[in-house]
Structure formats: structure tokens, C-alpha cells
Amino acid sequence: MNAAHAEERVELSIGGMTCASCVSHVTRALRRVEGVDEVSVNLATERANVAFEPGVQVANLIAAVERAGYQAHVAPDEESAARERIAALHAQARALFWGSAAAAVVVALAMLPLRVPDNELVQAILATGVWLTLGAHFHRGAWMALRDRSATMDTLVSLGSTAALALSFVNLARGVPTYFETAAAIIALISIGKYIEARAKVGSSQALRELIALRPPSAVRVAPDGTRETVAADLLRVGDIVAVAAGERIPIDGEIVEGASAIDRSMLTGESMPVEVGTGDRVEQGTLNGDGALLLRATAVGTGTTLAHITAVVARAQGSLPPVQRIADRIASVFVPTILAIALLTFAGWLFTHHAPAEALIAAVAVLVVACPCALGLATPTAIVAGVGVAARNGILVKDADALERLAKIDTVVFDKTGTLTRGRPQVVGVEVFTGDEARLLGLAASLEIASTHPLAGAVVREARARSLAFEPARDVAAVRGRGLAASVAGSSVLVGSAAFLRERGVALAEMPEVDAIESALYVVENGSALGRIRIADPIRDDARSTVERLKAQGIVVALASGDALGVTRRIAAACGIERVYAELLPEAKGELVRKLREGGAQVAFLGDGINDAPALALANVGMAMGAGAAVALETAGTAALRDDPSAIVDAIEIGRATMRTIVMNFFWALAYNVALVPLAAFGIVAPIYAAGAMGASSLFVVGNAMWLARRYSSNANSPRAQAATNAE
Numbered sequence: 048m049n050a051a052h053a054e055e056r057v058e059l060s061i062g063g064m065t066c067a068s069c070v071s072h073v074t075r076a077l078r079r080v081e082g083v084d085e086v087s088v089n090l091a092t093e094r095a096n097v098a099f100e101p102g103v104q105v106a107n108l109i110a111a112v113e114r115a116g117y118q119a120h121v122a123p124d125e126e127s128a129a130r131e132r133i134a135a136l137h138a139q140a141r142a143l144f145w146g147s148a149a150a151a152v153v154v155a156l157a158m159l160p161l162r163v164p165d166n167e168l169v170q171a172i173l174a175t176g177v178w179l180t181l182g183a184h185f186h187r188g189a190w191m192a193l194r195d196r197s198a199t200m201d202t203l204v205s206l207g208s209t210a211a212l213a214l215s216f217v218n219l220a221r222g223v224p225t226y227f228e229t230a231a232a233i234i235a236l237i238s239i240g241k242y243i244e245a246r247a248k249v250g251s252s253q254a255l256r257e258l259i260a261l262r263p264p265s266a267v268r269v270a271p272d273g274t275r276e277t278v279a280a281d282l283l284r285v286g287d288i289v290a291v292a293a294g295e296r297i298p299i300d301g302e303i304v305e306g307a308s309a310i311d312r313s314m315l316t317g318e319s320m321p322v323e324v325g326t327g328d329r330v331e332q333g334t335l336n337g338d339g340a341l342l343l344r345a346t347a348v349g350t351g352t353t354l355a356h357i358t359a360v361v362a363r364a365q366g367s368l369p370p371v372q373r374i375a376d377r378i379a380s381v382f383v384p385t386i387l388a389i390a391l392l393t394f395a396g397w398l399f400t401h402h403a404p405a406e407a408l409i410a411a412v413a414v415l416v417v418a419c420p421c422a423l424g425l426a427t428p429t430a431i432v433a434g435v436g437v438a439a440r441n442g443i444l445v446k447d448a449d450a451l452e453r454l455a456k457i458d459t460v461v462f463d464k465t466g467t468l469t470r471g472r473p474q475v476v477g478v479e480v481f482t483g484d485e486a487r488l489l490g491l492a493a494s495l496e497i498a499s500t501h502p503l504a505g506a507v508v509r510e511a512r513a514r515s516l517a518f519e520p521a522r523d524v525a526a527v528r529g530r531g532l533a534a535s536v537a538g539s540s541v542l543v544g545s546a547a548f549l550r551e552r553g554v555a556l557a558e559m560p561e562v563d564a565i566e567s568a569l570y571v572v573e574n575g576s577a578l579g580r581i582r583i584a585d586p587i588r589d590d591a592r593s594t595v596e597r598l599k600a601q602g603i604v605v606a607l608a609s610g611d612a613l614g615v616t617r618r619i620a621a622a623c624g625i626e627r628v629y630a631e632l633l634p635e636a637k638g639e640l641v642r643k644l645r646e647g648g649a650q651v652a653f654l655g656d657g658i659n660d661a662p663a664l665a666l667a668n669v670g671m672a673m674g675a676g677a678a679v680a681l682e683t684a685g686t687a688a689l690r691d692d693p694s695a696i697v698d699a700i701e702i703g704r705a706t707m708r709t710i711v712m713n714f715f716w717a718l719a720y721n722v723a724l725v726p727l728a729a730f731g732i733v734a735p736i737y738a739a740g741a742m743g744a745s746s747l748f749v750v751g752n753a754m755w756l757a758r759r760y761s762s763n764a765n766s767p768r769a770q771a772a773t774n775a776e
Contacts (some may be wrong), residue, residue: 054098054100055098055100056096056099057108058094058095058096059094059108059109059112059119059121060119060122060131061088061093061095062093062117063187063188064093065188065199065200066090068197068198068382068383069188069199070089072116072192072199073112073117074086074088077108077112080099080103080111081103083098085098089431090428091428091429091431092432093132094122095119105121114195116187116188116190116191116194116195135245136245139242140242143181143239145180146177146180146234146238147235147239149173149231150173150177150181150228150232150234151235152173153170153227153231154231154736156228157225157228167219167227168219170215170228171216171219173231174212174227174228175212177230177231178209178230178231178234181234181238182205182208182234184201185201185208185234186209188200188201188205189201189204198387199383202383202387203415204233204237204415206387206390206412207233207413207415207416207735208234210408210411210415211229211408211409211735212230214226214408214409215227215229215230223405229412229735229736232735232736233736233738236740237739241746243750258333258354258357258358258361258439259358261332261354262280262298262333262355263280263295263298263333264279264280265278265279266279266283266289266291266299267290267292268283268287269288269289275290280298280299283298283299283348284348285345285348285351286344287299287348288343289342289343289344290340290342290343291341291342292336292340293308293338293340294335294336294338295335295336296333296335297310297331297332297333297335299332299345299347300329300331300346300347300348301344301345301347302327302330302344302346303324303325303326303328303329303341304326304342304343306325306339307323307324307325307341308323308324308339308341309323309324309337310322310324310330310335310337311337312331330343331352331354332347333354357439357444357689360445361435361436361445370449370452378718386414386415386418387415389414389418390412390414390415392729393407393411393728393729394408394410395407397410397411397731409734409735410728410729410730412735413728413735413738414725416728416738417721417727417738417741422720422745422748422749423721425753426713426714426716426749427714429749429750429752429754430706430710430752430753430756431448431451431710432753433706433709433756434702434703434705434706434756435448435451437705437706438451438699441698442688442689442690442695443688443695443699444687444688444689445686446685450669451702451703451706452703453650453668453669453703454652454699454703454704455703455704455706455707456650457651457652457669457703458602458603458649458650459604459605459644459650459651459652460603460605460652460654460696460700461605461606461608461641461644461651461652461653461654461667462606462607463608463655463656463660464607464608464609464610465610465611465656467654467655467656467673467693468587468588468607468619469586469587469588469591470587471585472506473505473567473583473585474506474509474583474584475510475582476582476586477582478579478580478581479579480579481578481579482577482578483578487578489510489511489514489581490516490517490518490519491519491539491543491578492511493507493511493516493518494519494521494534494536495536495541495543496508496543498524498532499526499532502585503569503583506583507581519536519537521534521541522534522535522536523535527548530544530548531544531548531569539573539574540573540574541572542554542570542572543569543570543571543572544569545569546568546570549572553575554570554572554575566582566584567583567584568581568582568583569581569583587619587623590692590693591623592624593694594693594694595624595625596624597694598696598697601697601700604627604649605625606627606628606629607620607623607629608632608637608663609629609631610633612630612631613628613631615630616630616631617630634661634662635662637662637663641666641667642666645667650668651668652667652668652669652670652696653666654693654696655670655672656672656673669685669686671695671696672687673688673690673693705756709752709753712752713749713753716745716748716749716752717749724741
């Protein structure tokens with residue numbers, strides 16, 4: 048691609064694909080359009096993601112797909128697409144009902160001792176009707192593939208059913224046994240399999256539909272004069288005031304301007320416990336308000352909300368394919384032509400061994416039908432749809448299928464310290480008074496620190512507010528970066544800072560026990576007299592150690608990388624059970640650490656806050672940021688944790704491994720099925736009618752295997768994290 052131009056993308060909805068060969072044909076058709084750089088076609092989602100140079104007309108892409116024999120249009124939004132898929136499924140069900148009923152009558156007339164006048168003529172009429180109506184989709188696809196000088200699953204089904212029907216008419220004229228039931232049953236059984244497969248594909252995107260369903264259709268907007276009106280959520284604008292009653296879903300991303308409540312974020316982040324919120328806190332669209340009424344100021348609406356962003360990411364990821372799919376693509380490119388050749392050889396072999404032409408043709412038909420490569424085409428995309436959905440339910444965003452495959456290979460996890468293994472929110476853990484009382488000491492310190500943006504200052508101010516202490520105005524505030532503050536408060540000279548800062552100012556401090564290595568201490572001095580010190584620490588997360596233990600149990604090497612001092616970093620690492628420690632690292636040095644680990648052969652995942660860890664996130668095989676840094680992670684890496692929880696990286700690795708296991712199992716089944724049944728069909732052991740049923744069963748196994756993956760983690764109770772907790776007990 049010309050580097051001077053920005054790449055453009057479009058997602059197309061593709062109709063008429065039935066197997067892996069169809070995917071290959073659509074891909075080739077799109078790649079032949081001049082200016083197209085990248086094409087990803089997904090059978091499970093029936094979408095094509097196309098990257099192209101500016102100037103390429105989308106109409107040309109659609110025309111290329113249609114010339115190849117398929118339908119195409121610009122993909123609608125996910126909500127509309129879900130409605131379209133369900134409507135198409137209902138139409139498919141209606142056609143299937145009448146077609147399969149007619150086929151069942153044909154089979155009954157042929158195989159049961161029924162005395163029906165003109166039995167075979169009735170069979171001929173009904174079988175022809177099934178061939179023309181229910182089989183029209185297969186014949187159309189086969190004709191378009193022939194025009195494109197290619198072959199697909201439709202080619203195999205159409206050839207098999209047409210050959211059986213034509214032979215039956217010849218035999219009817221000759222007065223010898225016919226095979227109308229074979230022609231009708233082939234189409235009916237394969238259509239039933241395709242319908243069940245379509246239902247399963249709709250079900251496999253359940254996680255995406257659940258996200259879409261979280262968007263409330265309406266909201267209560269509050270006018271400046273206080274009047275309230277119910278409006279469509281799409282009509283809201285940034286800055287609007289919205290009222291949310293207890294028990295309702297929040298219709299926008301917003302900031303609370305009045306009220307307090309507990310917000311259930313489980314559907315969005317996988318966190319089971321509600322989060323207490325109040326004035327000034329931010330809330331997201333789709334989360335569930337608890338027992339308090341809230342007034343919110345909209346900060347994002349429509350496609351700008353966190354929920355809309357998550358939905359878009361999940362939809363794109365479910366439509367992507369991992370590198371392992373290249374195996375299926377290579378197989379599919381030669382599979383159908385190979386089967387056609389085997390069917391022809393089967394026909395010739397039976398004739399050569401002095402069998403009747405009718406017997407030879409039926410054996411060839413069985414080969415054509417039993418080898419339809421539906422299962423091969425569905426092996427990867429159905430598992431990816433399920434895996435991405437499972438991750439989303441557990442509060443993990445996976446940007447694409449490639450990231451899911453990389454997660455499965457991780458053998459080394461590097462944690463950032465602050466905000467990852469620690470809470471990233473320092474808090475006061477102790478107050479030691481030399482002179483006076485705690486209230487006076489904390490009040491003076493907070494009066495100075497309220498003007499500071501340092502994390503330790505925030506801890507002091509929050510503690511003072513929690514104790515409802517009064518703040519006095521501080522004048523002539525002077526800050527020494529990284530050391531302390533000096534100011535005048537109510538006529539007194541006040542200093543707040545480290546012991547070194549105060550000694551520089553000539554303040555004599557009594558000998559005190561050293562604070563814990565993971566703590567910091569702020570001394571407070573009034574008019575030259577030390578009042579005491581405030582001990583502050585960034586607490587280690589409750590689940591930090593259990594997360595490390597889960598990783599080690601899977602044979603994964605764990606390391607801690609921090610910009611903090613070596614002593615503090617070692618203490619945190621020891622408390623979490625981590626032996627490998629890298630301290631005093633700048634952001635660039637963290638990235639260099641990751642690069643060196645990868646050069647040594649490690650498959651590295653880096654978990655950080657996504658803000659100052661961007662180099663490491665970008666250089667890791669898998670970068671994951673959690674909490675506030677999630678948006679940054681998706682720009683620099685492949686995954687993000689919506690929940691504020693380090694165990695997300697363990698869950699992500701487990702889900703990645705489970706997804707890849709499912710894909711491998713699907714590939715094995717699809718290939719083993721063909722290796723086993725094609726020879727049996729060629730030797731006449733498997734009749735065409737049973738071949739059709741076996742072909743449908745193989746596709747259902749593959750789709751069902753992927754759906755089992757989704758069901759396995761369908762609730763928080765069955766999540767990897769919950770299962771780990773149960774195992775620990």
C-alpha cells in the first residue's frame with residue numbers, strides 16, 4: 048500500500064456462503080479488486096472485513112462478490128444485523144418445514160410397504176419439487192461457482208442430488224428401481240443440518256446480543272427548569288442532565304451530579320460486587336443502578352459510550368480470524384476439486400470392476416455428499432466467536448483473533464506494580480503523634496496538601512475528609528518537587544514533607560522506627576516543632592497473590608517490573624510470591640525488558656495501567672491494561688481488562704488456551720471424519736442417504752463444540768476465576 052495514503056476499511060455482509068471453499072472464493076474475488084490490501088472473510092459471522100487504498104469504490108467490492116455468485120452489501124450495525132439474521136432464520140425454517148415434509152413422504156413411499164397408486168410417479172413429482180425449491184440454493188451456488196471456474200460445497204450437493212434424480216427418471220422410464228428418495232433426502236438432510244448450524248451460529252453470538260441489549264432505548268431528560276420528559280436515548284446529547292431511577296439501566300456515560308447508589312457493573316466488567324458511587328463519580332451506559340435515584344450529566348452518548356466501544360470491539364474480534372485459519376484456507380483451496388476427482392475415480396472404478404452404471408453412480412454420489420467441507424469451514428470461526436464472547440462476559444476485551452491465539456502461547460507474565468498488583472490509590476495506614484492530637488496534625492497537613500496533585504497528598508486529603516476535619520486556608524504555599532510543602536496557616540509556619548526535607552529546613556526530628564519498606568512517611572511541623580508523622584501506603588490487592596499462584600500452577604514464569612526503588616519493589620514481589628524483580632525502570636526500560644525476554648524465546652504478556660506502560664504493552668506478545676488504562680491498551684496492544692483486577696490476565700490466558708483447544712479439536716474432527724468416511728462411501732459401504740446425515744452431523748459437532756466452550760463460562764459462577772477459587776477451596 049502507498050504509505051502516503053491512509054488505509055480505509057469496510058465490513059460487508061456476505062450471503063450464500065456454505066463452506067470453507069465459499070470463504071476462499073469470496074476472499075479471492077475481493078483480492079482481485081485493484082487497490083485491496085487485506086481481506087478477512089468469516090463463515091460464522093457471514094462478514095468480510097476489507098482494507099483498501101483510498102479511491103477504491105465499495106460498489107466495486109460488492110460487484111466482485113456478486114460476480115463470484117454470492118450476495119453482498121455494506122454490513123449494518125450489530126443490532127440491525129442481529130434482527131436480519133433472526134428474520135432469515137425464520138424464513139429458512141418455513142422453507143425447510145415444507146421441503147423436509149415432502150422428502151419424508153418420498154422416503155416413506157420408497158422404503159415402507161405402502162400401497163399407493165402410481166407410487167413412483169408420486170415420488171418423482173415430490174422429489175422434483177424438493178430438488179427445485181429446497182435445493183434451489185445449492186443449484187444456484189453451484190452454477191455461480193461453475194461460472195467462476197471453481198467448486199464449492201454447493202457443487203457437491205447439487206451434483207449428487209441431480210445425478211440421483213436424473214438416474215431415477217431414466218430408471219422410471221426403463222421400469223427398474225429408482226432413487227428418488229436419495230435425491231430428496233440428500234437435499235432435505237443437508238438443509239436440516241444447515242438450519243441447525245445457522246441456529247447455532249446465531250446462538251454463538253449471544254454475548255454480543257447481550258451487550259447490545261444493555262442499551263436502554265429511552266431515558267428521562269431533565270430540563271433546566273426541572274421538568275422531566277422521556278425521550279429516545281439516541282436523542283440525548285453531551286451535557287444533558289438525565290434522571291435514573293432505582294433499578295434502571297443507565298442510558299449514557301455520565302458524571303453523577305446528585306444522589307448516591309450502588310452500581311452493578313457485572314455485565315460490562317464481569318465484577319460480581321456492586322460499586323458504591325456518589326456525586327462526582329462516573330458511571331457507564333448499560334450498568335444497573337441500585338437502590339438510589341441519580342442525576343447524571345452526560346459525558347458520552349450513542350457511539351461514543353464505553354458500551355458502544357466495547358460492542359464494536361467484540362463484533363470486530365468475532366469477525367476476525369487467527370493465523371491458524373491459514374491451514375483451513377490451504378486445505379479448502381484443494382479440497383473440493385480433490386473430492387470431485389475421487390468421485391470420478393469411484394465411478395470409473397465401479398464400472399471397471401463390472402458393476403452396473405447405476406451402482407457406480409450411486410457410489411460416486413455418496414462420495415460427493417459425504418465430503419462436503421462445512422465442518423472444516425466452521426472449525427475456526429465458531430470457536431473464535433465463542434472465545435471472544437466468553438472473554439467479554441468475563442470483563443476482558445480481545446481486539447482480534449490473533450491476540451486470542453497469542454494468549455494461548457503465553458509462558459511469561461510481567462506485571463507492572465502500581466495500580467496493577469497494588470491498588471494505585473495510596474491511603475493513610477497510620478498516624479503517629481509527637482505533640483498535640485491527630486485531628487490537628489491531619490487538619491494542618493490536609494490544608495497544605497489540598498493544593499498538591501501528588502498521590503500522597505490525595506491520600507492525606509481523603510483521610511481528613513473521611514474524618515470530617517476542617518480545612519484552613521493556606522497562604523504562600525511553596526512546593527519543593529518530590530520533597531515537601533511549606534506554607535502559612537492561620538499565622539503559623541507549617542511544613543509537610545519527608546524527613547530529609549525537614550532536616551534541610553533545620554527541623555530536629557526525634558529518632559523514630561523506620562517505616563515499612565512499602566510505606567512512605569510525611570512529617571508535619573508547626574512553628575519549628577514536629578507534631579508527628581503520617582504513614583501512607585499503596586495497599587497490595589487482595590487477589591494479587593492468588594493471581595500469581597494461578598499463573599505458576601500453569602507453569603507460567605512471573606516477574607514484577609516497576610519504576611519504584613528496589614527495596615519497595617522486592618517487598619511487594621515477596622508479598623505476592625514473585626521471585627523475578629526488575630526495579631527502578633523508566634517506561635522505555637520496561638519496553639526494553641520485554642524485548643529482551645522475547646529475544647530469549649519467551650512468549651510475554653505484560654499487564655500494566657496502560658498509560659505510562661505503553662512501550663511494554665506494545666512490545667509484548669500480549670499487552671493488557673486494566674481499569675482506567677483499558678482504552679490505551681486497545682491502541683497499543685491486543686487486550687484490555689475492563690475490571691480492575693489482575694486475575695484478568697489469568698482468565699484471558701485460560702480462555703485463549705480453551706479456544707485454541709477447541710479449534711484443534713474441530714480441525715481434527717473435520718479432517719478425521721472425511722478421512723474415515725470418503726473411502727467407505729467410495730466402496731459403497733455408506734449409501735448417499737446416510738452420507739447426507741453424516742455430513743450434517745459433522746458440522747453440528749463442530750458448532751456444538753464451540754457452543755460448549757461458551758456455555759462452560761456462561762456465568763460468573765463458571766468463570767475461570769470462580770473455578771480457580773473453587774479448586775483452591
